[in-house]
Amino acid sequence: MRLNERLHSASGMSRRDVLKTAAWLSGAIATGAGSWAIRPQWAHAADPIKVGIATDLTGAIGYAGNANANVAKMVVKDINAKGGVLGRPLDLFIEDTASNESVAVANVRKLIQRDKVDVVLGGITSSMRNAIKDVIVTRGRTLYIYPQLYEGLECTPYIFCTGPTPAQQCDELIPWLIKNGGKRFALPSANYVWPHVLNQYARKVIGASGGEVIFEEYYPLDQVEYSATVNKIMTNKVDVVFNTVIPPGIGPFTKQLYEAGFTKRGGRLSCVYYDENTLNINAPHEIEGLASCLDYFRAVTKLDPGSAKIQAEYDKAFPGKIVFAAGSAATGMYRGLRLWEAAVKEAGKVDRDAVAAALDHARIAEGPGGPAEMVPGKRHCKMRMYIAVAKKGNYEIVSQSKGLVDPKEC
Amino acid sequence: MESAATAVFEVLNFGAIIILVVLGLGVIAGMMGIFNFAHGEFVLLGAYWVYLFDEWKLPIWLGMLTAPAVVAGVALVLERLVIRRFYAAPLIAMLGTYALGLAIRETVRALIGGLYRAVPEPLVGSLTFGAVHLSKWRLAIVVITILVMVASYLLLTRTSFGLRVRAALENPSLARVSGISTSRIYAATFGFGAALAGLAGALVVPVFSLSADLGIRFLIQGFLAVMLGGVGTFEGSVVGGGVIGILSAALPWAVPPVLADVLVFVIAVVLVKLWPRGLTAGRTV
Numbered sequence: 223m224r225l226n227e228r229l230h231s232a233s234g235m236s237r238r239d240v241l242k243t244a245a246w247l248s249g250a251i252a253t254g255a256g257s258w259a260i261r262p263q264w265a266h267a268a269d270p271i272k273v274g275i276a277t278d279l280t281g282a283i284g285y286a287g288n289a290n291a292n293v294a295k296m297v298v299k300d301i302n303a304k305g306g307v308l309g310r311p312l313d314l315f316i317e318d319t320a321s322n323e324s325v326a327v328a329n330v331r332k333l334i335q336r337d338k339v340d341v342v343l344g345g346i347t348s349s350m351r352n353a354i355k356d357v358i359v360t361r362g363r364t365l366y367i368y369p370q371l372y373e374g375l376e377c378t379p380y381i382f383c384t385g386p387t388p389a390q391q392c393d394e395l396i397p398w399l400i401k402n403g404g405k406r407f408a409l410p411s412a413n414y415v416w417p418h419v420l421n422q423y424a425r426k427v428i429g430a431s432g433g434e435v436i437f438e439e440y441y442p443l444d445q446v447e448y449s450a451t452v453n454k455i456m457t458n459k460v461d462v463v464f465n466t467v468i469p470p471g472i473g474p475f476t477k478q479l480y481e482a483g484f485t486k487r488g489g490r491l492s493c494v495y496y497d498e499n500t501l502n503i504n505a506p507h508e509i510e511g512l513a514s515c516l517d518y519f520r521a522v523t524k525l526d527p528g529s530a531k532i533q534a535e536y537d538k539a540f541p542g543k544i545v546f547a548a549g550s551a552a553t554g555m556y557r558g559l560r561l562w563e564a565a566v567k568e569a570g571k572v573d574r575d576a577v578a579a580a581l582d583h584a585r586i587a588e589g590p591g592g593p594a595e596m597v598p599g600k601r602h603c604k605m606r607m608y609i610a611v612a613k614k615g616n617y618e619i620v621s622q623s624k625g626l627v628d629p630k631e632c
Numbered sequence: 633m634e635s636a637a638t639a640v641f642e643v644l645n646f647g648a649i650i651i652l653v654v655l656g657l658g659v660i661a662g663m664m665g666i667f668n669f670a671h672g673e674f675v676l677l678g679a680y681w682v683y684l685f686d687e688w689k690l691p692i693w694l695g696m697l698t699a700p701a702v703v704a705g706v707a708l709v710l711e712r713l714v715i716r717r718f719y720a721a722p723l724i725a726m727l728g729t730y731a732l733g734l735a736i737r738e739t740v741r742a743l744i745g746g747l748y749r750a751v752p753e754p755l756v757g758s759l760t761f762g763a764v765h766l767s768k769w770r771l772a773i774v775v776i777t778i779l780v781m782v783a784s785y786l787l788l789t790r791t792s793f794g795l796r797v798r799a800a801l802e803n804p805s806l807a808r809v810s811g812i813s814t815s816r817i818y819a820a821t822f823g824f825g826a827a828l829a830g831l832a833g834a835l836v837v838p839v840f841s842l843s844a845d846l847g848i849r850f851l852i853q854g855f856l857a858v859m860l861g862g863v864g865t866f867e868g869s870v871v872g873g874g875v876i877g878i879l880s881a882a883l884p885w886a887v888p889p890v891l892a893d894v895l896v897f898v899i900a901v902v903l904v905k906l907w908p909r910g911l912t913a914g915r916t917v
Contacts, residue, residue: 285746449642473841543745
């Protein structure tokens with residue numbers, strides 16, 4: 223009744239107006255904006271090699287995607303300035319995957335079908351990798367390099383992973399946590415594939431290192447109220463909270479844990495995706511002592527001159543809010559591009575099989591965190607790992623792996 | 633015993649937070665018949681305003697005090713420019729407000745670099761009773777929620793503004809004939825609802841940290857609460873918000889959290905089935 227009255231009492235939009243607007247809007251959305259092609263000035267000189275980047279420039283993880291695109295621009299510019307690869311310049315094609323798998327598939331198709339790129343690097347979440355890998359590798363017959371830390375188990379031929387795996391993140395960290403926290407572990411986790419698979423591996427290492435898992439529990443991805451979990455941690459006298467809760471939950475969870483007095487009574491908090499981007503989710507005192515394990519932290523620049531050089535180069539080219547950090551795949555992107563460059567040089571051509579064969583054992587002497595090398599036959603990357611602890615809003619490196627840590631995949 | 637006390641406090645606290653967020657949504661949906669999909673972004677704007685105060689090194693509480701007025705101001709401009717064109721077509725209003733929300737959300741995302749930002753609470757620390765720790769700021773949220781609830785109720789039931797709002801809702805034509813400017817009343821109601829959202833955002837941002845998706849997180853729960861309580865009443869939003877908030881926080885104590893998430897919706901759907909016009913139908917303002 224009320225509704226009808228109002229419908230007649232004022233002049234609103236007619237159905238035709240709505241249809242017109244909807245048609246215009248859907249047209250705009252379908253054609254879309256967000257393709258960039260960056261060519262060096264001497265691109266006409268020789269037949270350029272085409273490098274495709276598919277990453278989340280917009281949407282929820284836009285901060286990470288933009289860092290990946292920045293790294294790609296920086297590395298490609300550097301390669302071109304030094305004469306390109308095989309005497310040919312690199313053309314960079316960047317497509318937005320928009321933190322949205324269906325948008326991503328359409329845009330990645332553009333890279334493959336329209337731009338005919340020779341290699342694709344990118345994708346940040348596992349769901350994104352799974353959505354675009356078929357377009358690139360199977361139907362697109364193109365090489366794919368995935369740069370993010372992830373749960374492992376990606377053993378598809380022609381997909382090369384340059385970020386840390388569960389083994390690389392747990393093998394060093396968990397014994398350290400037992401020594402510097404205690405034996406009783408809780409594994410509160412977000413309910414999706416990465417925490418599930420990571421926890422399976424973490425459980426094994428915890429058991430083998432003499433610790434025990436008091437509970438392992440999964441929460442909806444958007445849960446923001448953790449009083450029940452915090453209570454369980456406090457009453458069960460848990461020593462180490464090895465958590466894979468993700469934003470938005472991680473902020474309130476950490477806060478509630480702090481307010482309940484977990485750190486005050488000597489508890490150790492740990493979160494293996496924590497990098498410079500996530501430091502600001504909580505006030506510094508709430509995450510004091512949080513331990514993370516990654517292939518790179520900004521603090522590593524003090525230990526490794528190669529890392530310092532890369533970090534300085536990035537900061538000079540891209541000052542501002544988009545930072546070079548390991549948790550957002552930026553370091554894996556750097557490593558991936560350099561390993562691919564080395565492989566193309568060795569292969570002497572850009573043919574997929576030839577490059578894949580060379581990439582299988584490619585190595586670089588300098589990268590973020592130090593040298594890196596592919597494990598032959600495994601398509602995963604050995605790298606140095608660092609354990610860092612949050613102190614007053616920054617990380618301090620407390621331990622560094624002796625050599626390169628094995629990814630133990632495939 | 634201690635964990636029981638903690639549980640009761642935490643559950644009540646989350647109930648209060650949801651009520652706070654839902655109030656403004658309920659006022660706009662109930663009094664104007666508009667389902668405001670930009671409500672979450674008004675919450676976000678309130679939170680962002682407080683974050684700016686932290687950035688500018690100004691007192692946080694000052695940001696919290698001014699947030700409702702600032703968000704109401706933004707909402708009034710949007711109402712004049714956009715929303716009022718949709719009063720005749722509530723369905724299109726949903727799309728329109730959704731678009732506004734999207735624009736606000738993505739703007740804030742760009743401004744904060746897409747990351748999460750901690751905002752300190754004005755009251756730091758916990759009150760300790762034996763082994764029970766109660767966060768001072770969470771306690772403050774409960775108290776403020778009760779005050780806001782009572783004040784809003786009095787405003788809508790005991791003042792001439794409230795009478796005119798209800799008149800414009802009951803029968804817009806008759807209200808206009810009686811000399812009430814319904815267009816102005818709608819604008820004021822929309823501003824009032826937005827102010828409540830701004831206040832909610834300002835108060836909860838220290839608890840949840842600022843991110844572009846802070847508001848949208850509560851939107852589904854908010855609509856569920858409004859439906860549950862009954863559209864068109866003030867008490868409906870309070871009761872609905874309370875039930876949803878308390879269920880969301882209490883169930884994880886009893887069942888696995890992933891199951892609890894679903895159970896909240898199942899219970900809500902059952903309640904809506906039993907009381908189709910809302911839990912407060914027939915006993916309203």
